[in-house]
Amino acid sequence: MWLGGAAQAGESQLKAVQVADRVWFVQGQAALGTPENRNFISNAGFVVTDDGVVVVDALGSPALAEELLAQIKLVTPQPVRYVIATHYHADHIYGLQAFKAAGATIWAHAEGREYLNSDTAKKRLEASRMELAPWINTETHLVEADRWLVQPKTSLKVGSYDFQISHAGPAHTPEDLVVFVPQLGVLFAGDLFFRGRIPFVGQADSRLWIASITQLMQYQPKVVIPGHGPASTDPMADMAVTRDYLTYLRTTMGAAASNLEPFDEAYAKADWSRFSGMPLFRAANRMNAYNTYLLMEQQGDK
DSSP: OOOOSOOOTTSOOOOOEEEETTEEEEOOOSSOOOTTTTTOOSOEEEEEETTEEEEEOOOSSHHHHHHHHHHHHHHOSOOEEEEEOSOOOHHHHTTHHHHHHTTOEEEEETTHHHHHTSHHHHHHHHHHHHHSTTTSOTTOOOOOOSEEEOSSEEEEEETTEEEEEEEOOSSSSTTOEEEEETTTTEEEEEEEEEOSSOOOOTTOOHHHHHHHHHHHHTTOOSEEEEEESOOBSSHHHHHHHHHHHHHHHHHHHHHHHHTTOOHHHHHHHSOOTTTTTSTTHHHHHHHHHHHHHHHHHHHTTO
């Protein structure tokens, strides 16, 4: 069995905070996953309806998901009926098995199946079992969705609330989903939006990611719950920071790639001052810039 969800002394604490009527979320640390923080580095949120609870994302370990379930029980006796996975990155989905065991139905976009069944996912889990033990262990396993969404938009009605689920990828990942609850004005943006910290770009197509952020702004939400960082009550300004960061990567690294300028020289002369004070700048920025440099070599002026 996986370890129980109760945090021990010195471990990261998980506490649900209400951000809108019927909406709560838990905020992960702006850090890399470690045994000390139990891989609590991403956010998850939930909406309480009169006919059950809808959870968005499942956190980075089964123990964390157990704690989130305990937090939900402090808010409502309603059961968790659905978990919507915004994308299949480890820090968002290793908790799915706890929700599945609690009887929840899991929804995700069908593009996530390719990653889920890949050697990359298997190797990542094997590495996590070593690097994040004991929170990720031999009993931690990858969980498929009960329903794989294939349409650009899907509606889910629970109680009197509509959950508008839209495929926003490929952007951060091919399977990116966002969830908008119009009656509450709340948008769950997944990892399309990192608030107050540097995002991990990885192999993402930043051009499409920027376009997806522009689409998120069209919802004109009152509150946005990002994949990482605090909830936003000023979504236009806050989402613009992620968009501007990605745009700056493309502008600087695109010019360097076009001019056949070596990456190290281009990186050294770029002005990172707007972003250098943000959490995880040292951990992520150079890798983000290098991946963008390679991407811009391939894309040219696109």
